[in-house]
Amino acid sequence: EAGVTQFPSHSVIEKGQTVTLRCDPISGHDNLYWYRRVMGKEIKFLLHFVKESKQDESGMPNNRFLAERTGGTYSTLKVQPAELEDSGVYFCASSQDRAGARGGPRAKNIQYFGAGTRLSVL
Amino acid sequence: KQEVTQIPAALSVPEGENLVLNCSFTDSAIYNLQWFRQDPGKGLTSLLLIQSSQREQTSGRLNASLDKSSGRSTLYIAASQPGDSATYLCAVTGTYKYIFGTGTRLKVLA
Numbered sequence: 508e509a510g511v512t513q514f515p516s517h518s519v520i521e522k523g524q525t526v527t528l529r530c531d532p533i534s535g536h537d538n539l540y541w542y543r544r545v546m547g548k549e550i551k552f553l554l555h556f557v558k559e560s561k562q563d564e565s566g567m568p569n570n571r572f573l574a575e576r577t578g579g580t581y582s583t584l585k586v587q588p589a590e591l592e593d594s595g596v597y598f599c600a601s602s603q604d605r606a607g608a609r610g611g612p613r614a615k616n617i618q619y620f621g622a623g624t625r626l627s628v629l
Numbered sequence: 630k631q632e633v634t635q636i637p638a639a640l641s642v643p644e645g646e647n648l649v650l651n652c653s654f655t656d657s658a659i660y661n662l663q664w665f666r667q668d669p670g671k672g673l674t675s676l677l678l679i680q681s682s683q684r685e686q687t688s689g690r691l692n693a694s695l696d697k698s699s700g701r702s703t704l705y706i707a708a709s710q711p712g713d714s715a716t717y718l719c720a721v722t723g724t725y726k727y728i729f730g731t732g733t734r735l736k737v738l739a
Contacts, residue, residue: 548731550718617678622671
């Protein structure tokens with residue numbers, strides 16, 4: 508079974524340009540998450556999709572960031588226009604359930620992470 | 630607000646030593662705690678996951694413990710090897726998002 512796939516693996520752009528990152532979750536996983544790690548800081552949550560709906564986008568830094576998940580399959584994260592401080596590693600993760608989900612045994616919220624996209628804004 | 634702290638921030642040890650990495654969190658209401666390793670330029674590799682009802686997990690030379698009441702977890706690495714050199718991250722989970730610590734950079738010297 509394929510894991511979480513992200514591309515590109517590395518993107519180098521100039522300040523002011525636009526970049527789109529893509530994430531393909533594990534097949535059948537309704538939950539998709541974006542995280543990022545900027546230089547010297549911890550990995551931080553950006554947002555959470557359940558299928559095509561945004562459940563929580565409280566971690567998105569500003570309106571230059573736009574995430575979409577049309578059809579509830581793959582997701583894109585667009586940065587427009589990119590700034591120097593956007594440089595870092597962007598991780599995507601997916602999970603089948605979230606902890607405490609209704610309708611069955613307590614789900615465990617085990618997230619599987621992609622290899623990340625390293626974004627360098629010059 | 631959940632905060633996760635890892636100590637030490639960096640560690641350098643000679644090959645063969647046993648070592649302990651520490652992770653502490655401020656809110657004991659967690660579902661899981663997970664330890665990852667990250668190699669330079671690479672993604673996250675899951676090492677061990679401890680569910681909230683468990684006290685520890687073991688995999689090969691790795692052993693992770695969890696004490697929810699005190700908000701602490703430790704990752705024990707036995708007989709360290711140069712290949713263990715990496716950044717080790719712990720993360721706690723609520724109903725959905727993971728909260729990560731800043732990591733411990735480990736270097737094992739041959």
